[in-house]
Amino acid sequence: MRYDTVIVGGGLTALMCGIELARNGRSVALVTTGHSSLHFSSCSLGLYNAAEPLKAIESLPQSHPYAKLGAEAVESYAARATEILNIAGIATNGTTEANHYIVTPMGQLRQCWLSLDGALTSHNGKELDYKSVALFYPEGFLDFYAQFICDTLGAMGTTVTSHTFSLPELVVRRNNQTEMRSIQVARALDKEENLRALASIISREAGDVEAVVLPATLGFDHADVRQRLSRMTDKEILYIPTLLTSVEGVKAERALRRTFESMGGTIFMGHTAVSHTTEEGLIASVTTSKGITLTAEEFVLASGSFIGGGLAADREGVTEGVFGADVIVSEGNQTTRDIFEPQPFMSCGVATDGNFKVLIGGKAVENLYACGAILSGYNPVKEGCGAGVAVTTALKVADDIINR
Amino acid sequence: MNKQYDVIIIGGGATGAGVARDCALRGIKALLIERHDIATGATGRNHGLLHSGARYAVNDRESAEECIKENMILRRIAAHCVEDTGGIFISLPEDGLDFQAKFIESCLAAGISAEAIDPKQAIALEPSVNPSLIGAVKVPDGSVDPFRLTAANILDAKLHGADVLTYTLVEELIIESGKVVGVKVVDTVTKERSEYRASITVNACGIWGRDLAAKAGVTINMLPAKGALLVFGHRVNNVVINRCRKPADADILVPGDNITVIGTTSSKVPFDQCDDMYVTREEVDLLLREGSMLAPALNYTRILRAYAGVRPLVASDDDPSGRSVSRGIVVLDHATRDGVEGFVTITGGKLMTYRLMAEWTVDLICKKLNIDAKCTTAEALLPGSTTPDAGCKRTTACFSGAKSSAFYRHGDKAQQIDHSTAAKRALVCECEQVSVGEVEYAVGKLGVTNLVDLRRRTRMGMGTCQGSLCAARAAAVMATTSGCSSAEAKSNLKSFIAERWKGMSAVAWGDTLREGELLSWLYDGVCDLSNLNTTEE
Structure with missing residues (x-):
């Protein structure tokens, strides 16, 4: 050829x-x-x-x-x-003029040139651009280190609350020991009914925060899951990357x-x-x-x-x-x-x-x-x-x- | 915690753990002190071979007889730590068959069953064996997990009243009127200092025992003999393969869990290197060259890592190889030997004879303390092996996934692991099938304080990914379970990753180098652990 x-x-x-x-x-x-x-x-x-x-x-x-x-x-x-x-x-x-900072899976700040839109970032490397955030992650999801993130962001002066959520589909997933990983969660959130259920949990629990933060599992096949969730909850929705597999990387x-x-x-x-x-x-x-x-x-x-x-x-x-x-x-x-x-x-x-x-x-x-x-x-x-x-x-x- | 004991044992290897258990079973109040975690020295840095004794039969009849007796005892008392793989001693064309006849005769004389089989039978028994073999002898070798064995001894010692302090360093022996009456220690984590007193202090420090003895003004002439080993990425063989010749370098290939280990080398090393063993390129070359003579598949099997331990040989002369020194047990009563009362050293020997070493030591303690109590450690089953079928379940896949892996590792103690909910069953380590429940069990019941300890109890991070997928997960689960701070947990994660890489860097080519690159990208790159945030501390 x-x-x-x-x-x-x-x-x-x-x-x-x-x-x-x-x-x-x-x-x-x-x-x-x-x-x-x-x-x-x-x-x-x-x-x-x-x-x-x-x-x-x-x-x-x-x-x-x-x-x-x-x-x-x-x-x-x-x-x-x-x-x-x-x-x-x-x-x-981001710009080539000066680096900004992305929040790592460990909750720390790391220099970068471009961050994917929706990633939780800091413009100065000292504090977050948000004074209060609520973390939401699936119960039993081991690739999101909520305690590390809460502690580190808290030390930067942001008020952080931590919430787990459960959805019927994820409960079924969890019966298989290896199925509760980022791709599976992202696929679950591709579905309208799951996203609606999550939205109502967020609306009920998040309270008056500047942003809601999830692990980077916001949809796998659909590109607009984050925006849809944002509209459903009337909150800014952001994410923190996970280790393997990086859903946003694959997307x-x-x-x-x-x-x-x-x-x-x-x-x-x-x-x-x-x-x-x-x-x-x-x-x-x-x-x-x-x-x-x-x-x-x-x-x-x-x-x-x-x-x-x-x-x-x-x-x-x-x-x-x-x-x-x-x-x-x-x-x-x-x-x-x-x-x-x-x-x-x-x-x-x-x-x-x-x-x-x-x-x-x-x-x-x-x-x-x-x-x-x-x-x-x-x-x-x-x-x-x-x-x-x-x-x-x-x-x-x-x-x-x-x-x- | 008590400050007064009958016996203080220094050293948390198999020997020290065995002494603590033996004391506890005889009703002697004992305290074990270990500066790191249990099984961090030579105990955890060998083949994990359940010797039949055949290796020693020709040259060291006494060791051979001890081995086969202890082999049979361990199969019974520590069934959940032992795997009955069987072993073969193969003769290659360059070895000839002369040694074989003498070998079989010596084995039988030492009470070790040794049956010559023809090469075809040997290949049928162990398909990975070098097909050019000209003869083979079947012996009752097996494999034993030294971490589990030590942990089980510690567990039983505690059950019977012993106290155990890990991460506690003995800074000084307290000597009054020429008698050792106790120890001054420092907690290596909190830096808190304290004193403990006992009628007898036992030096079970392996190669580090020389320095401890020096604190009592006693000289023990030890020979640190380094032994390097390689771990392969899967179970190449199911039967232990040995070379039927005069014992030499790299002539034992042992299967264990999901991996295979080749070893060992033997070289004299200076004392100041004993704390930081590194496997050299020459040692790797030798291990691969000789190992592939046993099983040619080693030439194209991924090497996961290299590690080395130091044999605590007591030297009678200055043998440079350290190989012709007897592996015999050395019990020193420093009262009669050096005029220092209240101080006993147990050294020499080998993992296989840890129980016998403990028995002899505690017999001496009883004599010195005028206690009339018989040793029962050869009969009393260790925790994990107290149900009759603990051993048989080990080789039978009764369940799938984490449950059976936990059973494999902890024997009947696995029943204590909470697998009742999906959250507890969730897998932290996929290579080795370690669940959240098992991590919690290890933290709660097995004295685990960091990720490296956790690895020794559960094999978390010991599989093909060497922790790149599971270490961060485990750190987060451990932080939640043990209540340590995030900063501690992350610095602990960093140490764990650094430790994994040390063993990989000596064999960093092929897929192991790729794994190393991934490890670096994930933990230095994505997680940025080089720049740990200190503001939260």
Whole structure:
């Protein structure tokens, strides 16, 4: 099968790049296993952890993806990413000027660039934007840590009350020990009768608070559950992310996929890219685990780091499996014994030139690009820049392909 | 709490727990003091092998005989901690069969049943075994859970009147007129100091016993011999596989719960490393190389983590490997040995002989205190194993899910776990099927104060996800159950995650590295535990 561009990967990076290419009239195929790190998303996107993120970017070492882009390009790609998220129906809050803060599942505040609209946030990192909130969560739902949240928000000066609720459908769910998880709760709240029942509980119990806060389980198939609940209760409804599975992350991924496909993009879901062919120094095709061979003008490697499967580590070292790209690893041990210290393996990734063309055998391949988590030279967790690098490099690569 | 006891036991490993139980059953008022949680030292850092004694039969007849006797006793008194897997000793082409004949003869002489079977039978019995084997011998090996075994001893000691203090460090021995008369301790959590007195103080500190003895001015020449092990992500074998040759590194593969363990190495380490064991790359290489000779599947099975313990060997000479030192039991009456009254050291030995070590120690205590009471620990069943079918239910899936897992872990004590409502049955840890009810039971009845303790009692976080899915849930449930503050619970969660990673970092490649990356993303990223909010403290 023939496309203009084939992208290996299916997460935020691949979809962002794919949408940008597709909306500029290119025929694009994504090859993806179907899992991505959006499934444990924090409901926020980080650009860079610093008081003034764009300023801080200017002094990064040359090996950092942001240094290759330059602060000006980072800013404009970040703005374009926000626009594309909007096109996909993913409303966000935040600016590149200064970070704001999202409330984590532990109830703490964490810096971010964009937060998904509806997430409980703080503009200054010291206090919430609300003086009184009521927490509502399903009885027996273990992935919402109400005590932690109450205590931490309380310490920031917000009055918090905590309420559990039960719905007949959730009572049935709970009879199966593993069924009381975020996705199941979200699916239950997709249903009108359940939402109405919840609304009446909230109306009865919440009292006079500025906002009602729930775990991020507000609908799975329907995008407007939060707004509907807000109308039914006449209260502002907000949410706090949960650990696995991140319902909002999965919803965002599905929205991006729909947008990509509505623009003519093709997704080879459940396929793993396994091999490639070359012609005269260029990549000619990629073959998937299900035996489909895809030819294209350009190829984009957006397959993520180790979790995503873009990189693989064995006892001897780190490799990129589809193209055999050059990989940059830090000197010495790839791990440190304290998990909360920077882990060298986090900065591993494929080697690219200044325009994210992938190096193989030390030479840049003219029609093979890399973007997102598979890139080397940065620590997404410690720098809080995972999503930022993902979307800005994805759009840079898309631009270069369009202008090629 | 009392301040005056007959006996103070220092050290909450299997041996100390066994001494406390034996004292309590004989009506001797005992206090056990442990600086961490129970079973944190060598007790919890070995194979969990229920030795038949066959391994020692050729070179150390005395140890072999002790092992097989204790093996049979533990199957009875601790049925819920033991799994009767059986074991085989295999000969590979490079080993030849010469050793086998001598091995069988020595086993039989020590009272260990040892039956030669042909390679085909061995493969039928244990399909994961190296198919190039040229011979095999069946022996009554099994597996034993050292955490549960220690917890059951502690539980029974308390039931019979013993007191137990965990997270309590002995800072000083109180010595009056050349006699040890008590201890000065500090609670490591509250920092509160107190004193306890007793006629006899027992040093059951394992390798750390050297330092305790020094506090009484007594020298014990110990040899810290590190043993490293690897845990694999599923149960590769169902029968213990040993190598039929002179005991060497990494020649025992033991199945337990949902995992398999290969070990061990043996190397001398300095005393200052005993508190922070780290498995080196060379040790991992050796364990994998030798382990895959027993079961080739280890080459492509995910390694969950690496860990190491320190054997408290009492050295007679400076053997660098620590392997030819007898694993025999050493009871030292410091009154006769060093002229220090009221002080006894129990060391050497092995997990298998913890009960016998306790018996000998308490026999000595009785003699010194002129108490006429017989040891009953070989007959009295441990809590969890007091119903006749506790052992058989262990291998039979009577229920599904959390209930049967709880039964597997706690024996008949599982009846005390509240599974009456859906809320109590909800799963905290999916890999190991640990319910809210079981967490509450562990906090309420088993002295659990933090997530690492909880892991030792329930296996929470010991499965394939190594805690990445369940740790936060467990922290929240524990905070509610134990009433600790959110700040404490979160810092406890952070320590738990850090501890899990320590064991993973030595084997961080393949899926274990991916799991590590997820752990980092979730707890350092999404939860931001690096920047714990201190304002609420």
